[in-house]
Amino acid sequence: QVQLQESGPGLVKPSGTLSLTCAVSGGSISSSNWWSWVRQPPGKGLEWIGEIYHSGSTNYNPSLKSRVTISVDKSKNQFSLKLSSVTAADTAVYYCARVQTYCSSTSCYEDGAFDIWGQGTMVTVSS
């Protein structure tokens, strides 16, 4: 079964760039799924950051769009997140997740739900 694993620095300096990678195992990142990043500040709710398809197409949360870049590396079966100009407000647990998709022989349907999640990685923005 597909598993996701986040990795990256746990501490980033203010005004710096947060960089995380999500490794996909047990399946191919080139499947008919979108791959997302979601974050959760300590003690708060969930926030969708953005997503990528294996073709490289992306969609971002409008509130973060100016600072976010999500990319895919099909050769390594992984996708990555970069968040620039970080502040303390970007301190959070960052999750990668897969958007659920069902495919028949002729078409695919996605319901927009996240069926598989990584365990999450805590990133603290502090000097």
Add this chain to the structure above:
Amino acid sequence: AIQLTQSPSSLSASVGDRVTITCRASQGISSALAWYQQKPGKAPKLLIYDASSLESGVPSRFSGSGSGTDFTLTISSLQPEDFATYYCQQFNSYPREITFGPGTKVDIK
């Protein structure tokens, strides 16, 4: 952007109670709504998708209903392992946009 509200924000209940959580969208989203359960220190777990479809492996005491702007998650008989925070999440296709509700914490009375 579509906003989601949840009520209540928290509730206290006993084992065996029937629990209902409501999620309201700021505009119609058809049935593009999911529900998640999250326990402390863990990633969210998908319970319900397409507003009323039970994810594989999720106990049948969980059910979802609704369409348009008003949705509910019901736990028919609360079990000890159900004490957690529950989030709704909407999916808009065009433009692609995903939003979570603020969450409902269910704790022990």
